[in-house]
Structure formats: structure tokens, C-alpha cells
Amino acid sequence: MPTIRYTSADGDVREISATTGDSVMQTAVRNGVAGIVGECGGVLSCATCHVFVDAGDADRLPPVGELEDEMLDGTADDRRPTSRLSCQLVVSDELGDLHVTLPEAQE
Numbered sequence: 639m640p641t642i643r644y645t646s647a648d649g650d651v652r653e654i655s656a657t658t659g660d661s662v663m664q665t666a667v668r669n670g671v672a673g674i675v676g677e678c679g680g681v682l683s684c685a686t687c688h689v690f691v692d693a694g695d696a697d698r699l700p701p702v703g704e705l706e707d708e709m710l711d712g713t714a715d716d717r718r719p720t721s722r723l724s725c726q727l728v729v730s731d732e733l734g735d736l737h738v739t740l741p742e743a744q745e
């Protein structure tokens with residue numbers, strides 16, 4: 639079962655065993671990870687699930703989609719090269735463990 643490690647902007651770490659098929663956003667919300675809101679439920683209309691993916695993990699992820707790319711330009715915290723919307727990152731055994739850092743603000 640893949641593990642998602644969430645590091646808050648303050649440096650607090652939560653490690654959660656994720657269910658395959660769930661998104662990184664759903665995993666966070668279901669487990670009460672502070673700092674990921676997921677207001678739209680994962681339909682790419684809120685950008686409140688913004689995360690910074692660990693540089694070592696970024697290359698393993700599917701590429702940023704066109705709509706995700708547009709939404710990332712409107713995040714509360716400035717976009718970075720490793721920014722992703724966590725509702726678009728689906729947990730799978732092939733992808734394996736992931737580490738994401740949360741921005742200071744989502745809204």
C-alpha cells in the first residue's frame with residue numbers, strides 16, 4: 639500500500655497509507671490533513687488542493703494536464719516548478735510512495 643507523506647508549511651509531517659485509486663487530495667481530506675481543502679471535490683475548479691511535489695517524485699508523475707496548468711496559475715500561494723493539484727494525482731502501486739509539501743495558504 640503506497641504511503642503519502644504530507645509536510646505542512648510549518649514542517650509537521652503526516653504519513654498516511656493510501657488506498658490505491660484515491661487521489662492525494664482525497665487521502666488528505668479523509669484523514670484530516672490540515673492544509674489541503676479540496677473545496678470542489680476534485681473537479682478542477684478550486685485549486686485548494688495545491689501541493690509541492692518532492693523533486694525526486696516529480697518525474698514519476700503523469701504530466702500536468704491543460705486545465706490543471708491553468709488552475710495552477712491561480713493558486714493562493716505562488717506556483718513553483720513542482721506545483722501540482724493533488725486531486726489530479728492518483729495513488730497507485732506503480733507510482734508508489736509520494737512526498738508532498740503543503741503551501742502556507744490554499745484560499
Ligand code: FES
Nearest residue numbers: 678680684685725
Ligand atoms: S480539489 Fe478542487 S481543483 Fe483539486
